[in-house]
Amino acid sequence: MSIKTERVGSLLQMVLSKPLRKLAEELSPKLLLTVTRVEMSRDLRYATVYISLYGAPIPPEQVFQRLQHEQRKLREYIAEHTRLRHIPELRFRHDTSAAYAERITELLNQLRQQSSAPESGSDDATA
Numbered sequence: 049m050s051i052k053t054e055r056v057g058s059l060l061q062m063v064l065s066k067p068l069r070k071l072a073e074e075l076s077p078k079l080l081l082t083v084t085r086v087e088m089s090r091d092l093r094y095a096t097v098y099i100s101l102y103g104a105p106i107p108p109e110q111v112f113q114r115l116q117h118e119q120r121k122l123r124e125y126i127a128e129h130t131r132l133r134h135i136p137e138l139r140f141r142h143d144t145s146a147a148y149a150e151r152i153t154e155l156l157n158q159l160r161q162q163s164s165a166p167e168s169g170s171d172d173a174t175a
Contacts, residue, residue, distance in 0.1 A: 050090070057086035059130060060095055067125050068099070071118060075111060078103040084143045088136065095136040098143035108142050115140045 061083045072081040080102040087096045099115070101108055115122075115138075123135045 053088040057088045060086045063129050096139045098141050100143045100146045
């Protein structure tokens with residue numbers, strides 16, 4: 049990506065955080081939406097918004113349907129809070145990298161616990 053597309057992506061990431069926080073509260077008080085990154089097309093007309101979901105008591109598909117439904121309002125919000133020449137069309141993608149990393153950490157912790165646990169059976173059976 050060029051410096052300009054990176055700057056616009058960072059700007060959108062920052063600007064979208066507030067309305068997405070409100071949207072998450074509407075869906076569920078336990079839901080936390082995080083914009084992990086925004087990738088812009090070269091012509092700045094399309095923005096792919098990667099979102100992580102935490103504490104989601106509702107299916108991710110439902111959250112992303114709602115995001116797509118609210119796209120027009122989100123674009124209006126961007127227009128009000130930025131000075132972009134063209135407000136990009138928003139495409140929402142589920143970023144599962146945090147959940148994947150968390151699962152790997154859980155598995156590593158389980159392996160550590162298994163390897164540090166004392167082996168039982170052989171000495172007790174002969175006594």
